[in-house]
Every structure is written in structure tokens, then in C-alpha cells.
Amino acid sequence: MNFRFLHAADLHLDTPFSHLTGVPELVARELREASLQAFAALIDTALAEEVAFVVIAGDVYDGSVRGVRAQLAFRDGLQRLSDAGIKTFVAYGNHDPVQEGWSAIDSFPEGVTIFPADAVATIPVEIDGLQVATVSGISYAKAATTDNLALRFEPAKGRGFHVAVLHTNVGGHADHAGYSPCTLDDLRASGHHYWALGHIHRRQALSGGAPHVVYPGNLQGRSTKPSEQGPKGALIVEVSGTTVSETRFVPLDRVRFETVEAEIDDRSLEGLEQALVDAAAEQLHLADGSSVVLRGVIRGRGALHDDLAGHDRRLDLLQRLRDLAPLTVPFVWWDRLEWHTRPSVDLADRYGGDDFVADLLRAAAVVSEGAPEPVTLAATDGGRRRITKASVAADPRLGWAPEIGAEYRNWLGDLVPLADDPELWDEAVTTALDLLLEGED
Ligand SMILES: [Mn+2]
Incomplete structure (x- = not known):
């Protein structure tokens, strides 16, 4: 028997997008509606694709304070599926979690199974009186569920294709909260054909067969974090007997979060603006009717870095991009620009000099790369002082020459601990160079 089902997770209905600031009314309104519209699109897709059943693997709501709109929209959607005979x-x-928060829903429509929290439940699915599948699952009782729920699944038995539904952190990913951690081997052991998982928001198949172990990702991106970027939606799984014949991703998001990059090398301001505007237009095109929230990352070395080094000018460019972007649905909203640019000076040339810029560059090299040879710097007593990575660690204030000024010395000392984070350190050194070079002009 061939049939298809829909696998979704992490709906986070009525998610607030509270980290996005300064958005105009139209963008705020669209963001407020995005998760609910994505859910409505999910129901539309289930109906249009005539799926046998729909599986939702947790995080229906954004928090245990389940919003009124979220709960009522969820119930409406389930009712539409029920009316069409879709489980x-x-x-x-x-x-x-089941035992926390407030539930506005007294009774769910016919054909809806909310898995209990005390034990795994298994429900058979029939088509034309013939059992084609079973769907097993368990819910969290409390948010802080850290025991391995995967071990509670009994070996799959009976006719048809066996689906297991669980909200879990397979492999205990350090970047994700450690909810109900389990291993891939735990999941393989139970004999289910398809583990319909939720929790990790980045869409991925941990195993492409025997069994399929799949995270569909969240339904609607929530921020410009990497795991929240790109197309978001649900999976249609085509089943033939006890085999998955195809898995299809269906984008359902109404607002898409993306990053665009531009280089400043040899570009004028006008050229940089055009590159960013073009990149935004491309993202809007790719989003195919959905709106786009963008993070711009600007890299490269050139005169534009020096010209725009002041905070205000960079903010001005962000404002200019916002002014140019379409503010009708689908919209483009520039959330922010991140600058990873470098000054146009020849750093190799300056490194060999005998001024404070050279000292700074050499000290930065010692701190970040642990330069094998100690370097000498102008010291407070007017002479030169040898420094090594160990001496910097022992005294981050380095004994910089007095002409540098106490505020610089203190400030540079504060920077040294940043060296553990290469990107942050690079940015700190670049900012220090900017300030020094500005002084030279
Ligand atoms: Mn989630």
C-alpha cells in the first residue's frame, strides 16, 4: 500500500520575535502573523497532498504560557484536518509540556492523538480497513525532561510502516538544550521505520534509512541565528509498504531569515550599496512570495573601511538600505549590518615599523598566534621591553609606553582576554588600529 504523511515539528506558534528592534508597523504585523500563517499553510498542504496522517513532534507552542491566538489557531487547524478525515x-x-502551562482546549477534534506523558502510546492507521502504519509517541510531562525517553519505546510490531514520534536531542548536541538526550543506536534498536523527531531547528536526516531518523526543522524561522535561517517548512514522506520512497521538503514560512555578504575591496560606497541591494533582491526572489529579514555581512579591505569606520556612518548605510527596500508584502527588512572589514593600510609594512602601530600589531601577533620569537615594545621606562605570550598573560597591561596615554593602556589591557575568541580579537585589533590611524590623519 502506498501512502504519504506529513512530518512537522517546532511550530512555536505565536512566537514573538522580540529580538528584532526598530521594525515598522507592517513588518511587526507580518512577523506577528508569520508562525500562524505558516501553520495554516501546513494544514493547506496536508489537505492538498491528501496525506494519510500528520505528525507534529513537539514545541507546538513557544512557551508554557500558551497564547490564546496560538491555541485557538492550533485547534482550528486540527479541526480542518479532522473534517477531511486526516489523523x-x-x-x-x-x-x-503536558503538566505545565494552561490549556485552552477542552477537547481535541476526532482523529487527533495527543501522546501522553506517562508512557508511549501506539495508534494504528488504517486505509480502506487495512492497517498500513502505526504511530507511537510520548510527550514531555515537564519542560525539564532530561531522561532518555527513546528507551521507553517497545519494539515495533504489527502490520505496516512504523513511525515513532519524539522531541529529543539525539547525540546530546552541545549547541542545543539537553532535552531527553538519546543516541542514534537507541533509536535504531526499536525497529521503527521512521523516527519523526523535533527539537533541533535545522532540518536534517541523521540516518537516511533503516531507520530514517529525521528532524524537519522548524516551521517558521525565528531569528538570524544560523539554525533559524533559510527555507523552513515540513516534510512530505512517501511510503511504499514499509519503505520510504521519497522525502520532499515543502517550504511553508512566511518570513525568511537570510544572510547576505558583500566585499568592500575597491568598491565605492555606491557600489557597496548596489551590491547589497542586488543581494536583497535575489533573496526576495528566492523566497518565492515570502518576506525576507536580512543580516548583511561586509568583508574585505579597502578605503571604504576607513571612510565608514565611524558608527554613525555605518548606521546611516543601514538606514539607507531600509529606505530602499520594498515595504509591501512580501517585504525586505534589513535587521543589521555586521562589519568584518579591514583598513586599507598595508599591515605587513606597518608591522616592521618603529611606532606604536607596529607595537600594537606585534603585540597582537604575540597574543593571538603565540609568536615564537619574543617581540620588543616601547616600555613605560622609556626603554624597550621584551614580551612573550606568557608575559602578556601574566600582565595584560603590557607596560605600554606612557606617551600612549593611560586610557589606551587600560583599554588595550582589557582587550587581551578577548584573544580566546579569534573573531572577536581580530575585531578588537582592527578597532584599535582604526582609532590609531584616525589619530595619524
Ligand atoms: Mn523548538
């Missing part, structure tokens, strides 16, 4: 299976996760 829905829901396992709650850490954002919507």
Missing part, C-alpha cells in the same frame, strides 16, 4: 499525532516537547 493527527502530536507529541509535546520542552516548550509545551
Whole structure:
């Protein structure tokens, strides 16, 4: 028997997008609606694709304070599926545990299974009186669920294709909260054909067969964090007997979060602006009817770095991009610009000099790369002082020459601990250079 089902997770209905600041009314309104519209699109897709059932693997809501709009929209969607004779299976996760928060829904429509929190439940799915699948699952009782729920699944048995539904952090990814951690081997052991997982927002298949172990990603991106970027939606899984014949991603997001990059090398301000505007237009095109929230990353070395080094000018460029972007739906909203640019000076040339810029560059090299040879710097007593990485660690204030000024010495001392983070350190040194070079002019 061939059939298809829909696998979604991490709906985070009515998610607030509270980190986005300074957005105009139209953008705020669209963001407020985005998660609910994505859910409506999910229901539309299930109906259009005539799926046998829908699986939702946790984090239906954004928090245990489940919003009124979120709950009522969720119930409406399940009712539409029920009316069409489509079963829905829901396992709650850490954002919507069964025993916490407030439920506005007295009774769910016919054909909806909310998996219990005390034990794994298994429900058969029939088509034309023939059992074609079973769907097993368990919900979180409390948000802080850190025991291995995967071990509670009994070996799959009976006719058909066996689906297991769980909100879990497979492999205990350090970047994700450690909710109900389990291993891939735990999941392989149970004999299910398809583990419909939720929790990790980046879409991925941890195993492409025997069994399929899949995170569909969240339904609607929530920020410009890497795991929240790119197309978001759900998976349509085509089943033939006990085999997955195809898995198709269906984008359902209404607002897409993306990063665009531009280089400043030899570009005029006008050229940089055009590059960013073009990149935004391309993202809007790729989003295919959805709106786009952009983070711009600007790299490279050149005169523009020096010209725009002041905070205000960079903010002005951001404002200018916002002014140029379409503010009708689908919109483009520039959330922010990140500058990883470098001054136009020849750093190799300056490194060999005998001024403070050279001292700074050499000290930075010692700190960040642990230069094998100690370097000498102008010291407070007017002479030269040898420094090594160890001496910097022992005294981050370095004994910089007095003509540098106490505020610089203190400030540079504060920078040294940043060396553990290469990107941050690079930025700190670049900022220090900017200030020094500005002084030279
Ligand atoms: Mn989630």
C-alpha cells in the first residue's frame, strides 16, 4: 500500500520575535502573523497532498504560557484536518509540556492523538480497513525532561510502516538544550521505520534509512541565528509498504531569515550599496512570495573601511538600505549590518615599523598566534621591553609606553582576554588600529 504523511515539528506558534528592534508597523504585523500563517499553510498542504496522517513532534507552542491566538489557531487547524478525515499525532516537547502551562482546549477534534506523558502510546492507521502504519509517541510531562525517553519505546510490531514520534536531542548536541538526550543506536534498536523527531531547528536526516531518523526543522524561522535561517517548512514522506520512497521538503514560512555578504575591496560606497541591494533582491526572489529579514555581512579591505569606520556612518548605510527596500508584502527588512572589514593600510609594512602601530600589531601577533620569537615594545621606562605570550598573560597591561596615554593602556589591557575568541580579537585589533590611524590623519 502506498501512502504519504506529513512530518512537522517546532511550530512555536505565536512566537514573538522580540529580538528584532526598530521594525515598522507592517513588518511587526507580518512577523506577528508569520508562525500562524505558516501553520495554516501546513494544514493547506496536508489537505492538498491528501496525506494519510500528520505528525507534529513537539514545541507546538513557544512557551508554557500558551497564547490564546496560538491555541485557538492550533485547534482550528486540527479541526480542518479532522473534517477531511486526516489523523493527527502530536507529541509535546520542552516548550509545551503536558503538566505545565494552561490549556485552552477542552477537547481535541476526532482523529487527533495527543501522546501522553506517562508512557508511549501506539495508534494504528488504517486505509480502506487495512492497517498500513502505526504511530507511537510520548510527550514531555515537564519542560525539564532530561531522561532518555527513546528507551521507553517497545519494539515495533504489527502490520505496516512504523513511525515513532519524539522531541529529543539525539547525540546530546552541545549547541542545543539537553532535552531527553538519546543516541542514534537507541533509536535504531526499536525497529521503527521512521523516527519523526523535533527539537533541533535545522532540518536534517541523521540516518537516511533503516531507520530514517529525521528532524524537519522548524516551521517558521525565528531569528538570524544560523539554525533559524533559510527555507523552513515540513516534510512530505512517501511510503511504499514499509519503505520510504521519497522525502520532499515543502517550504511553508512566511518570513525568511537570510544572510547576505558583500566585499568592500575597491568598491565605492555606491557600489557597496548596489551590491547589497542586488543581494536583497535575489533573496526576495528566492523566497518565492515570502518576506525576507536580512543580516548583511561586509568583508574585505579597502578605503571604504576607513571612510565608514565611524558608527554613525555605518548606521546611516543601514538606514539607507531600509529606505530602499520594498515595504509591501512580501517585504525586505534589513535587521543589521555586521562589519568584518579591514583598513586599507598595508599591515605587513606597518608591522616592521618603529611606532606604536607596529607595537600594537606585534603585540597582537604575540597574543593571538603565540609568536615564537619574543617581540620588543616601547616600555613605560622609556626603554624597550621584551614580551612573550606568557608575559602578556601574566600582565595584560603590557607596560605600554606612557606617551600612549593611560586610557589606551587600560583599554588595550582589557582587550587581551578577548584573544580566546579569534573573531572577536581580530575585531578588537582592527578597532584599535582604526582609532590609531584616525589619530595619524
Ligand atoms: Mn523548538
